[in-house]
Amino acid sequence: MAAACSDAELVGLALAARGNAYAPYSRYRVGAALLTTGGRVFTGCNVENGSYGLTVCAERVAVFAAVAGGERGFAALAVAADREGYCRPCGACLQVLSEFAPSLRLLLADVRGDFEVKTVAELLPGAFRFPRGEGE
Numbered sequence: 001m002a003a004a005c006s007d008a009e010l011v012g013l014a015l016a017a018r019g020n021a022y023a024p025y026s027r028y029r030v031g032a033a034l035l036t037t038g039g040r041v042f043t044g045c046n047v048e049n050g051s052y053g054l055t056v057c058a059e060r061v062a063v064f065a066a067v068a069g070g071e072r073g074f075a076a077l078a079v080a081a082d083r084e085g086y087c088r089p090c091g092a093c094l095q096v097l098s099e100f101a102p103s104l105r106l107l108l109a110d111v112r113g114d115f116e117v118k119t120v121a122e123l124l125p126g127a128f129r130f131p132r133g134e135g136e
């Protein structure tokens with residue numbers, strides 16, 4: 001198991017992940033770093049497309065990479081953009097995060113690496129849950 005990653009280190013990884021962003025349309029580069037409960041870190045960046053609706057945010061890229069890597073337990077997610085103000089996930093990303101970790105700690109960073117801490121449930125109260133029948 002990898003050594004635990006501090007909040008500041010996770011934010012640093014999110015800031016660094018911005019460098020891989022493919023954002024020729026918005027020029028809004030975002031990076032994310034997702035820490036698993038086992039101590040692994042998966043990073044993501046936004047990947048835009050000329051067909052705008054196909055664009056995927058950095059947060060979901062990180063989650064999908066982690067799930068593809070066999071991880072489903074998440075401890076914290078850092079998100080950073082290259083503009084002023086704390087970077088907050090969009091509703092779609094919050095819904096995806098809620099599927100795996102409704103109480104996930106979110107480290108929402110600004111361009112200097114300062115960050116505020118929120119949870120997924122705080123930013124997306126009443127998230128959608130797929131209704132499951134008895135015995136499932």
Ligand SMILES: [Zn+2]
Nearest residue numbers: 057089090093
């Ligand atoms: Zn998003």
